[in-house]
Amino acid sequence: MKKSSLSYLVIFIAISIFFSSCNALKKMIDRIDEVTFAVTPSPLEMHGNEVAFNIKITFPKEYFNKAAIITAVPVLKYNGGEVVLDKMEARGEDTEGNGTVINYENGGSVTLSAKVPYQDAMRIATLEWKEMTGSYKKQTGDVPIPEDKKKLADGIITTPELVKKGLLVDNTYNDGAGMASVILATEPLVKVTDASFKATAYYKINTTTVTEKVGYDEFIKKIAEVSKNPKQTLKELNVWSYASVDGEERLNTSLAGNRTKEAVKYTTADLKKAGFEINNSKIVTNSTPEDWKGFEDLVKASNIQDKDLILRVLSMYSDPSVREKEIKNLTAAFGALAETILPKLRKTEFTVAFTTESKTTEQIVNLALSNPKELTQNELLFAGESCKMLDKKLEIYKAYNAAYPNDWRGANNIGVIYTYKGDYKEAKTYFESAKNLEDNATTANNLGFIELLNGKKDAAKQFFSSAANSSSSDAVNYNLGVISIMENKYSEAVKYFGGSKTFNAALAQLLDEDPNAGLNTIKSVESDNPYNYYLKAIFGAKTDNTTMLFDNLKTATDKDASLKNYAKKDMEFFKYFSNDTFKAIVN
Numbered sequence: 336m337k338k339s340s341l342s343y344l345v346i347f348i349a350i351s352i353f354f355s356s357c358n359a360l361k362k363m364i365d366r367i368d369e370v371t372f373a374v375t376p377s378p379l380e381m382h383g384n385e386v387a388f389n390i391k392i393t394f395p396k397e398y399f400n401k402a403a404i405i406t407a408v409p410v411l412k413y414n415g416g417e418v419v420l421d422k423m424e425a426r427g428e429d430t431e432g433n434g435t436v437i438n439y440e441n442g443g444s445v446t447l448s449a450k451v452p453y454q455d456a457m458r459i460a461t462l463e464w465k466e467m468t469g470s471y472k473k474q475t476g477d478v479p480i481p482e483d484k485k486k487l488a489d490g491i492i493t494t495p496e497l498v499k500k501g502l503l504v505d506n507t508y509n510d511g512a513g514m515a516s517v518i519l520a521t522e523p524l525v526k527v528t529d530a531s532f533k534a535t536a537y538y539k540i541n542t543t544t545v546t547e548k549v550g551y552d553e554f555i556k557k558i559a560e561v562s563k564n565p566k567q568t569l570k571e572l573n574v575w576s577y578a579s580v581d582g583e584e585r586l587n588t589s590l591a592g593n594r595t596k597e598a599v600k601y602t603t604a605d606l607k608k609a610g611f612e613i614n615n616s617k618i619v620t621n622s623t624p625e626d627w628k629g630f631e632d633l634v635k636a637s638n639i640q641d642k643d644l645i646l647r648v649l650s651m652y653s654d655p656s657v658r659e660k661e662i663k664n665l666t667a668a669f670g671a672l673a674e675t676i677l678p679k680l681r682k683t684e685f686t687v688a689f690t691t692e693s694k695t696t697e698q699i700v701n702l703a704l705s706n707p708k709e710l711t712q713n714e715l716l717f718a719g720e721s722c723k724m725l726d727k728k729l730e731i732y733k734a735y736n737a738a739y740p741n742d743w744r745g746a747n748n749i750g751v752i753y754t755y756k757g758d759y760k761e762a763k764t765y766f767e768s769a770k771n772l773e774d775n776a777t778t779a780n781n782l783g784f785i786e787l788l789n790g791k792k793d794a795a796k797q798f799f800s801s802a803a804n805s806s807s808s809d810a811v812n813y814n815l816g817v818i819s820i821m822e823n824k825y826s827e828a829v830k831y832f833g834g835s836k837t838f839n840a841a842l843a844q845l846l847d848e849d850p851n852a853g854l855n856t857i858k859s860v861e862s863d864n865p866y867n868y869y870l871k872a873i874f875g876a877k878t879d880n881t882t883m884l885f886d887n888l889k890t891a892t893d894k895d896a897s898l899k900n901y902a903k904k905d906m907e908f909f910k911y912f913s914n915d916t917f918k919a920i921v922n
Contacts, residue, residue, distance in 0.1 A: 359400040360471045364478060369395045372487055374462060378906045379411075379490030382846075383823030386411070386451045386491055388462070392423060393444040399437040401427040403471050405478060406434070409447070409487060410465035413457045419465060423447045453491070458904045462487040492906040494873060495846060497866070498820040501839035502788065504864045505813070508725065508755040515837055516813045517784050518777040519751045520744035524699075524717040530567065530689040532557045536598060538681040541582065541590060543597040554685060555602075559609035561689050570688040572613060574598050575621040579680035580630045581673070584655055591622035598683040625655055626680045633679055639671040696721050700731075707734040712742075719748060728752050743772035750781060759785050776806035783814060792821055809835065816843060836860050838867060845870075850877050865894035873907045884911070889920050 371393045379386050390409055399405075404426040411418040424434030425445040435445040451457075463486050467478040506514040534554035537547045561567050576594035578587035599618060606613050623629075627649070634645050648661045663669050694702070694714070702709050703718030704727060710718065715738065719731040729752045736745030750765035763785045770778035783798025796818045802811045816831030817839055825847035832840035836859040844853030854874045860867050868891035875884030888908075892898045899921045902908060911917040 360403055360469045360476075360478075363398065363400060363403060363405075363469070366395075366398060367478070367481060367484075369398065372484055374488040377488040378492055378909055379460070379462060379488055380492040380494075381453045381457075382495055383821065384453050386453055386457070388449055388488070390420075390423065390447045390449065390462075390487060391444055392425065392446075394425065394437050394442045396442045397439060398442055399425065399427055399439055400471065401429040401439050403427045403469060404430055404432065404434065405467065405469050407467040408465045409449075409462060411451055411457070411460055411462050411490070413454075413460035415456050416454075418451050420449050420451075421447060453493070457491050458493055458906070460490040462490060489909060490906060494842070494907060495820055495823070497842055497870065498817055498839055500866050501837070501842055502817060504862065504866045505837040505839055506754075507862065507864060509862075514751070514755065514810075515835070516810045516817070517751050517754050517781050518747075518808065518810045519720065520716075520747050520777055521720045522713065522716060524696075525711075525713045526693050529570065529691060530557075530561050532687050534685040536683045536685070537678065538594060538683075540579070540678070540681060541586075543590075543594050551685070554687070555605050555609050558606060558687055559611045562611045566692045567689045568692070569613070569617050570690050571617050571619050572602070573619045573621070573686045573688075574602065574683060575623070575686075576683040577623045577626040577629065577680055579677040580625045580627055580655070580659060581677055584624055588622075588624040591624050594683055595620045595622045598685070602685065627655065627658070629680050630676065633676045634672075637676065639675060641665050645672075703731045703734065707731070707738065712739060716744065725752060725755055729756075741772065743769040743775075743778060745769075746772065747778060747781065754781075754784070759788055776802040776808065776811065779805065780808075780811050780814065787814065787817065792818065809833075813837070813839070816840070819843075820846065838862075838864075838870060841870060845874065845877070850874055854878075863894075865891045865898060868894070869898055869902075872902075873905075876907050876911065881911075881916075884908075885916050885920065888917075892920055 373391045373393070375389050375391075377388075379388050392407065404424065407423045409420045409423070411420065423445050424432065425437050425443075426432055426434040428436055428439060435443070437443040437445070464480050464484075467480055468475060469478045470476075502516070506516060508514065532554050534551040535549045536545050536551060537549075538544060539546050558569075558572075562569060574595055576591045576598060578591040578594075582590075599620060603613055603618075631646070631649055634642060634649075639645075644665055645662060648658060648665075652658050652661060662672070696717075699710065699714050699718045700722050703715055703722070707715055707718075712735075715731065715735050719728055719735060722728045722731055729749065732745060732748040732752060735742075736749060739745055746765045747769035750762045750769060753759070753762035753765065763782065766778060766782045766785060770782060779798045780802040783795040783802065786792075786798060787795035795814070799811055799814045799818065802808075803815060812831045812833065813835065816828040819825070819828035819831055820839065820843055825843055828843035829840075829847050829849075832843055836856055838857065838860060841853045841857035841860070844850070844856060854871070857867060857870050857874065868887040872884050872888035872891060875881065875887060888902060892902065902921045903912075908917060
């Protein structure tokens, strides 16, 4: 104790001797209260993983002796360490050096712009003067700093750091809710459509004698094959016969009807031979005595002589007998019709339709878990998406990956499930396998997400940029928004997040100095995560809304007690540290 007192006495005597012989500096020291020290921002803030701030010393009029120099060294102190900053030097008008010249008559200021790499230990820190010295001509000595001016600012607000928590908050798996920034490879369920087949039989003029069958044998074969599937049921067999437009209408009506009857006979016989006995109630018969519509379509598609004249006759007359008479008057044209058009109208058209019993989503999921081999590739992939339980989803995607090892979607989706489960090492292994099978926007994005969680921002950004160049999506934009927050590009982050209702979207708006938009966003987040309430508490502190602050901080800490210690060191709440309500919540 005596040694310490003696040291102070020695210093005091030295200073006294110095300043008594240096009256010019003594006058400046006597007016030190007139010198102002300002730090912006205050409290200090972390952005882009660094703490940037300005220190400004302002000297009043008629203060700075023209032959004097003052040098000040600031220091950032925190638990377990300190960062000594560059010196600030102000000098009089008659001195030489690198410092800022201060005019005696008008006064002036000197400013230091500093950047310090951020460390977690700096959450509670103070910016202080380490030392201040003065010189006058050839004499130098310490400049005493008033106690109330030694501390320059408190620090450090680290709200941007919450973006890392936001990644997990926004990506919490909740009974099937998709993650915001990893992509599950999916495709819509392809429902089995009703099967339908067609065939055509052509006839000799004025008879039921078949001259040609087009697609008929394949038609019979397909009906027999499909009918063996218990999930498919015959809807109807439609048999529709036609007669050409030449000849009497009465005879054509009978002819078309007879062609239908004969077609039903040989078709049912042929189906029976193929192993399928059709119920007569499923057969629908029709006939068209004179197929004028078919005739017109065939003429329009042909290159026959007098084509336009024939079409004009059809447009002018609706009576079948008049039409036939007028067309026959076109002697050359009618010969071409008889050879190329009319034979195509003497026909029977067969159509058959089957309905298929579709599986329900529940049936598909159950089969995926019990007997995945019974499902199509599409159904198995759909089952994994539809299943709600993580362990079961993983089981389904592993079955898919085993059945289709060359399809990147299996490995990718297994990686997504491991991400949901918090096993990022295993997730990365599968994402890498997926990317090796196909390098696309999804596999690049998902690998980038894992790199981001592992703290490798630059590698993550490279993956996300690659994904965005390939195919932009909400997930990729979300991840690029996170990168933008980390890089102190808050306006850019807001654009990437768009209208998404997520923790990090609200955080970006807050950091971009739009608290009203940010508060509306966080209020819209459908999640009971404690960090959502914590962020609302910060909004309360930013807007001096103590009800919002304390109510949400209480809810957040009740849900996660570890947030009490975090809040104690959160400089967002600095001016409430001594508040009894705040202390009751965090203690």
